[in-house]
Amino acid sequence: MNEQLIAEALSLTDLLRQNYDGLKAAFLDSFQASEAAGEARRNLASAREEILREHTDPKALGANEAAREARIAELTITEREFVTNAEREERVARFTLDCWRMEVEESRALLRLLEVQAGTVKPGVSSEVVL
Numbered sequence: 001m002n003e004q005l006i007a008e009a010l011s012l013t014d015l016l017r018q019n020y021d022g023l024k025a026a027f028l029d030s031f032q033a034s035e036a037a038g039e040a041r042r043n044l045a046s047a048r049e050e051i052l053r054e055h056t057d058p059k060a061l062g063a064n065e066a067a068r069e070a071r072i073a074e075l076t077i078t079e080r081e082f083v084t085n086a087e088r089e090e091r092v093a094r095f096t097l098d099c100w101r102m103e104v105e106e107s108r109a110l111l112r113l114l115e116v117q118a119g120t121v122k123p124g125v126s127s128e129v130v131l
Contacts, residue, residue, distance in 0.1 A: 005118045012114060016107040023104050026097040033086070033093035040086035044079040051075050 051072055055061050062068040073080070115121045 005114065009111070009114055009118070012107060012111045016104070016111060019100065019103045019107045023097075023100040026093070026100040030090075030093040030097045033090040037083070037086040037090040040079070040083040044076060044083050047076045047079045048072055 051061075052058075058068060061071045112121075
C-alpha cells in the first residue's frame with residue numbers, strides 16, 4: 001500500500017471513529033428524549049385523572065362531553081405544552097440519530113472503497129456490519 005493510501009486510510013479511520021462517537025452520543029440523546037416524552041405523557045395522563053377525581057360530578061366540568069374535554073384541555077395546558085415540547089425534542093433526537101447513522105455509513109463506504117482500491121479486500125467480499 002502506498003503512502004498516500006495509508007494516509008487516506010488513517011484519515012478515514014479517524015473520521016469513522018469520530019462518527020461512531022457521534023452515533024453513540026446520538027443514541028443516548030435519543031433514548032433520553034424518548035424517556036422525557038414518555039414522562040411528559042404520563043404526567044399529562046396523571047393530571048387528567050386528578051382533574052376527573054376532583055370533579056366527581058362530570059357536569060361540573062361541562063354540560064356535555066365536548067365541553068368537559070375542552071375544560072380539561074384548559075386545565076392541563078401546561079402539561080400539554082410539556083408533551084408537545086418533549087415530543088418535538090424526541091423527533092429532533094431521532095433525526096440527529098439518523099444523520100449520524102448516515103455519516104457512519106458514508107465513512108464506512110469510503111473506507112471500503114479505499115480497501116478495494118488498495119487491494120486489501122476483494123470487491124465482492126463484504127465485511128460490513130449493518131447498524
